[in-house]
Structures are given as structure tokens and as C-alpha cells.
Amino acid sequence: MSSNRPTLADVAAAAGVSVSTASLAFSGAGPIAQATRERVLAAAQELSYSGPNPLGRQLRRGRAGIVGVVIGDALRRAFREPVSAQVLDGLVGSLGPLDLGVLLIPGTSDPSGNPVDPLIESAAMDVAVLMWGGTDADPKLAALRRRGIPTVVLEGLPMDGVASVGIADRRGMTELTRHVLELGHTRIATVTLPFNAERGDGLVDPDTHPLDWEITRRRLAGILDAGVRPVAVYETPASLVEHGRTAGLALLGSPDRPTAVIAQSDLLAAGVVLAARELGLRVPQDVSIAGFDGLELPWVAPDVLTTVVQPLEDKGVAIGQAVATLLAGEVPHAVELPVALRVGTTTGPVPA
């Protein structure tokens, strides 16, 4: 027995068998006599050996059993979005049965230095998942490619060499916009997710403002597809209630305010609802408000947000499947999950 932690060799010696036999006793991946097995396990118990060292196993197998999940932004912000949290939850749930663990990788681009977290460069992982976007020019994606780590991208552009999972958000947004049109609205404003890494906060001209984020682009395009040209486009720095509130106050504060506001997320929409209440506007009598995601937001109660429901759990599951496929050495096909319009109480006929 070595001076330190016991190893499989120690256990084998104590049990009077070879290491390979001892290995079999633990893995069960091979023929072994019941009696031998028990003897090995007993010896392990004796030496308080708690099972094969994962490091040795990993090296031998060439697999780390780890999926690196690159969070698109500071964790704090990411987690405050129930959207990320639920997808991550679904992902972890679907990865567990595959005996894979999730390694959290901050996706923040530290301005003063390497734009890529060192974990991306050197952590042991078999597959990577890029939550939220990642364009072809993304240095994170480049680093993963360089390392030859198969990657799943969420809500990104289809790119060759990476598996993609997304939702039909463009179509969903079109459907939502049509619903608003049918209510008679013509003065429709929109509150958007960030256009790019600058994360501006204010009105923008969508024709000239640099639009790097695929998800923002698609949801905006969905509105245009319905034949609507928004009377105002307000960019927010993140999908958070407070940013929606700020946007709402800006949009609804003037007399020539829009009669309907379509937000690119439920959290933003909830913020707009709060702003409307603060301004003394009734929803939906004075202004209609719609969101996107289909979250349960207790604090807009008794209102129910009109929104586009996306299958958050399914997304996690789909990613899990893509990961499994990649791990098997195959190329998963791109997945686009369906969304569904849910009409709530926050949209109504245009005021007379």
C-alpha cells in the first residue's frame, strides 16, 4: 500500500487478485466470479478505498465525462433570466443519465485581456455548449474549434461544424404581431434585447444600428414579416425587468405614445407593464403589451401576459440529445423547436 490514498493496485493486492480483476469488480464490465468480486469489495472497504480514481479512468478512456457550458454573459445576469435557468436545468437533467457533468464556463469578455475564459482554452471537456448565440467570428467558438471540441450552439446562426438548437422565434414573433394587428393597432413599438456587445439602452434606428445578435435580429425580423414597421425601437442592455421598465417609461411617457408595445422577452414586457401602471395607464385598455418566452411571472398577476411560449425544457433536452450524438461521433441535424402564441389579458383592442 502506498503512503497516500489507496489505489486499485493496493486493493487488488489486499484481495489477492490482479488489478485487472479488481477493475472488473468495480466496473462490472466483464466476467467475474461473484466470490472474487465480493472479496475485492471487502478489501476496498477495509482500506477505505472509495472507488476508482476518475482521473486515471478519464485518461485511459480519453473521456472527461464533462460538458462545458459557456454562459453567454456574467452568471449573475444569466441566472436572473429564468430562461437561461430553465434551459440549463433541462440540460443538466438530460445530461445526468449520460453520466456527464456540466462545467460552468463564464462567457464574459474581460475587456482588459483575453476575451476568452481560460477554461475554454484548457478545461477538460468532451463537448461544449454555447448558450445564446455565438457568431462565426466569436473567439470562444474559434478556441473550441482549435481544440477540436465538438460544440452545440444555442440560438445561433447555422454554421458548419457545429450543431445548433433553436426555436422558431421569427415565426412566433410574426404570429404575435398579427394578433396585435388584428386588434386594430397601428402605432406599435418594440423593446428589444441587446443589438450587440455594446448593450445600449435607448431608442435606436434599426436600419443603421449594428445588429450582431442573431436572436435580436430574428425577433425583430418577425415583426417586419407581419408587415409592421415599429414606430419606435428601444434597445435594452439585458433581459431584465428593470430595463423593461425604463424602456416602458420612455416609450409610454409622451402623449403620442404607441398603443401597443411588443417586447422581445417576458421580463422586458413585465417591466413595461410596471411602467404603464406607474404612469397610470390601464393595460390593455390604454396600452397593449406583449412579451416572448412564456414564463410564469407571479408579479404581473392578476394579469396574464400575452406572449409566445417557447419550450424551455425541451430545449435542454434537445441539447442533451445533440451532445449525445456528437459524443457518438455523429453530426446531429439542426433542431428548431416550435413556439406557440398565448393570448393573455395584456393585449386588447386599440383605444378609440
Place this chain on the structure above:
Amino acid sequence: MSSNRPTLADVAAAAGVSVSTASLAFSGAGPIAQATRERVLAAAQELSYSGPNPLGRQLRRGRAGIVGVVIGDALRRAFREPVSAQVLDGLVGSLGPLDLGVLLIPGTSDPSGNPVDPLIESAAMDVAVLMWGGTDADPKLAALRRRGIPTVVLEGLPMDGVASVGIADRRGMTELTRHVLELGHTRIATVTLPFNAERGDGLVDPDTHPLDWEITRRRLAGILDAGVRPVAVYETPASLVEHGRTAGLALLGSPDRPTAVIAQSDLLAAGVVLAARELGLRVPQDVSIAGFDGLELPWVAPDVLTTVVQPLEDKGVAIGQAVATLLAGEVPHAVELPVALRVGTTTGPVPA
């Protein structure tokens, strides 16, 4: 060069140096001639070798570079609590510089089978962090002990063999209760976090209801320390707005309602505020409501919750330090971070 991915040996051969020299070229942990170094790097580039395989490095070093973080509950629920999210964020931030990654481990106890996630049993990790509690009887803690993995426990009981990080929540709760007392309140109810794994939802008798969760116990004790015996104790199944709302409706719905409600978390308190508004009660004229945590909750605006502010980021940092200490083979001392009463607009004098 082997048929598959190039290894350090391939690069060394291509550069005409020994493997150890090649290793030095990458790690920089030793003397090496600039020219040699460049030659190695060039050879690596040539072979599109993207750096040393972490698996080999880990085995050799005996370190995985991984901290396993056991989330106390289903991830979805955990992430919806900004408290967990912020602590996790601080933790990841403080672990990054130590070149450690965070492995997410679900803490759920699957009723139908092993109460411990397989990752706890067999994932490669150098240190584990148990978020939220963990008593001496916790099977997760037992598994970690068996594996000899040094562990940091958050908000748990001080136990020997594990480092602990917590806050002075009991004292904070006492201070908060005194504030409410000074406003003249005598009919004070409290809304609590879960008492145990059962996660009940309803009024309980604190003297007889089994109380396993240390955090719940301490915050309850803090109220008693101020000499207050709550007129009602309402247990919720999780720290979520909707549960707070349910509790609030139950507590405030009857004529002999309490004049003040102290919740064990801000999310719960926010729910109580919503309930009060729904019932047509003015806060704080008709009922005072206080929470715990010190979160920014945009949707209680324009109100500001009276609460006890805990230093969430610091907590993450403190855990990071404890991890570093454990990694250095030392035993960190238990940390208890201070909290501070923040008087907002949701508490006021008792109604006449």
C-alpha cells in the same frame, strides 16, 4: 505522429526536442531558451496541436482543477432564487483566478433510488461546495467524506472536518424584529423557508413541526431572541414569490390578521406584498412587511422592502477563499459574514 490527435510527443519529435522540453515550452514552468520555445510552438502550430491534453496533466498532477458545487435543490428552483445565483456568480468569479472550474451537481434526492447524484460519487473534483445546509446526516456529505473530498458547507451547522461559510442571520433577524417592535407591532406573523425535505405549505406549530433546515431554524430563532412569539408561522415549500403570495393571502385574509409579517426571504416578502395589494391592504399603513436578503426587486417599486441585507458577493468570495485554503491542505476557520438592517418603505407604525 500517431494516427489521431497529436500529442506532446509528436510536437516534441517534430521540433526535434524531448517531450519534457516541449512541456516546458507550454507550461513556462522552468528554464527554456527562447529559440527552443518558439521552435516547439511553431511545430505545434504546424501539427495543429492546441496545447497539452488536460486529462494527462490532471492525472500527473493529481488535481482535476474542478470544484464540485452541489446545488441544494433542483437547479430550476435554485436559479430562480437570485440569492443562489449571486452566490454562485461570486464563487465562479473567485475560483476563476485559481484556475478552477465549477462543476454543477444537482442536489436533488431522487425519491426512487440513490439519494445522491452519481456525480457526487464519482466525478473528478478537488473540493466540493455544499450550497445550503447539509446536516451531519446528509448522505451527500457522507459520500464526499468517504471519498475524502474536502468540503465547504454554506449556511450549515459547524461540523468538524468541513469548512463552513455563513452569515449572522440569527442576529440580523433579531435586529429586524426589534425594528418592527419599535413601530409598536405586537401581532407579528412570520413566513418561513422550508422546515425540512417535506417542504410543507401552510401554517405550522414551530414547537412540534420537525425542523431540519438550519437556515430556517436560525431565522426563526432570531425572532424569538427579540422576545417575540409570532402569532402565526407559515411554512412555504421554497423561496419564491408565488409561495409568498399564497402565504400572504392566508395570513392577511382574515379580520384578525397580523399587523406585521416578517418573511425569511425577500422573494417571500415580495409575495406577501403582492397578496396585500390584492386584498386591498395598504403597505405599510395597514400591514408592515419585511424580508431578508437585501435583493433588488424592481417589481415591488415604488416600495422599498424593509429587509436584512446579506453580502451575497462576499459570500462567494469567502467560499473561494475557503476552497483555496482547503486546496493548500490547511483547515479554514469558519466564516460568519455580517448582515445589516435596511429600513425601507414597507414597514411603518402599527395601525391605530
Place this chain on the structure above:
DNA sequence: ATGAAAGCGCTAACAA
């Protein structure tokens, strides 16, 4: 059913 041997890819003594 069991054992012997090879080697996963790397780093760290130590020697030159």
C-alpha cells in the same frame, strides 16, 4: 474467470 502487460498524455525529478 483471471492475470500479465501495455499504454492513455503528461509533468517533475534528476542527470547530463
Place this chain on the structure above:
DNA sequence: TTGTTAGCGCTTTCAT
């Protein structure tokens, strides 16, 4: 400054 050597702990052929 560079090279030689020896494993880290394990799994997996291949023999027996």
C-alpha cells in the same frame, strides 16, 4: 538549458 526516466491510476486487449 536540455534530455532521460519514471510514473500518476486506470482500463483493456490478449493470453492463460
